[in-house]
Amino acid sequence: MICRCPECNGALEYNPSMQNLTCRFCGNFFRPDKVNKDSQNDGSSDEADVKKEVMECKIYTCTSCAGELVVNDIELSTFCPYCGQPTIVFDRVSKEEKPKYIIPFSILKEEAIENIRLKLKYSHMCPKQVKQVNEEQVKGIYVPYYLMNLYYYDKQKIGVENKHGFSRYFAREAECEFVNVPCDASFALPDELSQGIDPFDLEQLKPFDESYLSGFYADMFNGSEAQIEYAVWKRCEGWFNENMKKSCSSGENDKVFIEESQPKVKILSHEYALMPIYFYTFPYKNSFYTIIVNGQTGKEAGTLPFNMQKLIFCYIAVFLGSCGLISPFAYYIVVSSPEDSIMFLLCIWVLAIIILNLGVYFLKKAIEKIKYSRNHKLAKLVRERQERS
Secondary structure, X not given: OEEEOXXXXXXXXXXXXXXXXXXXXXXXXXXXXXXXXXOXXXXXXXXXXXXXXXXXXXXXXXXXXXXEEEEOOOOOOOOOOOOOOOOEEEEEEEEEEOOOEEOOOOOOHHHHHHXXXXXXXXXXXXXXXXXXXXXXXXXXXXXXXXXXEEEEEEEEEEEEEOOOOOXXXXXXEEEEEEEEEEEEOOOOOOHHHHHHHOOOOHHHOEEOOHHHHOOOEEEOOOOOHHHHHHHXXXXXXXXXXXXXXXXXXXXXXXXXXXXXXXXXXXXEEEEEEEEEEEEEEEEEOOEEEEEEEEOOOOOEEOOOOOOHHHHHHHHHHHHHHHHHHHHHHHHHHHHHOHHHHHHHHHHHHHHHHHHHHHHHHHHHHHHHHHHHHEOOOHHHHHHHHHHHO
């Protein structure tokens, strides 16, 4: 599908800042609902598509990671936004489920690039090699989302342990409805990464129109409905349990835990929508990392690789700096009260162990975050796509 300029018949692109389709050949701009779309079908086929809620798409497949995308005819770059490889090739024409809603891109690609640059600039542990943004690798993609409505009920026994170790138990029973809970339905995008750019302003949802896709990629719905429903259920479970716990806690030092739980969940309805996300995928030491930017709000997510030498240097600097600050006190105690010197040195040893453990903890957390932005799951992605085909 491609939108043609009514004046010069050139290809139109959707401009997020103007909220209109613009022609780069004659400079005119048009409202999306006022532009005719080229189609390879006749009128009877189009009418059938509306009834079936499907649309005809040209599917391009990355031969490296097997990602499937709708790529507009005017898109010249062939770099895959998921794995960074220049291996996108035309695959087939396919009839795909038609989304009901779409949130158009609100920020320009240049704004997304600037947000990515700032993230790289202020990441002091990030290697210098990756701080230069390759603008050609920043791609705008409409990512498929499910907006879920569900009913949630639970009857719980909640325990509260205070700072003295004394526990009390409460009975709680509640029900609620969650409305328009978003969950990405893209096979290639980890939930942990997509949730980092939440929320989208759902008040800006518009009825789906193919014109908004002009000039952008669009990912195909390729997730399992059961997996999406489970992910939404677990997300709502966290929100529900958090509020149930708050109703029982009386102090910041209380340890609140759920002793018994009998949840009942019912999916009421769901709608298929497309959300705007900018992707930046870059290589570093035989791995590819991904930063994503919310195409509506500009919020970014993704963990960068870190320079191990810098990390070790900072750790040693912090440790030596701490030792330097307490050295005058150590000298004074050793000279004035030798009998207390052993105890003081023991305290220094304990401090060193604490700093070491903190360093290991933050390193583990960094590695855990990196696994969501690094495309090490590509092998699994290829296998599962091959099994489905």
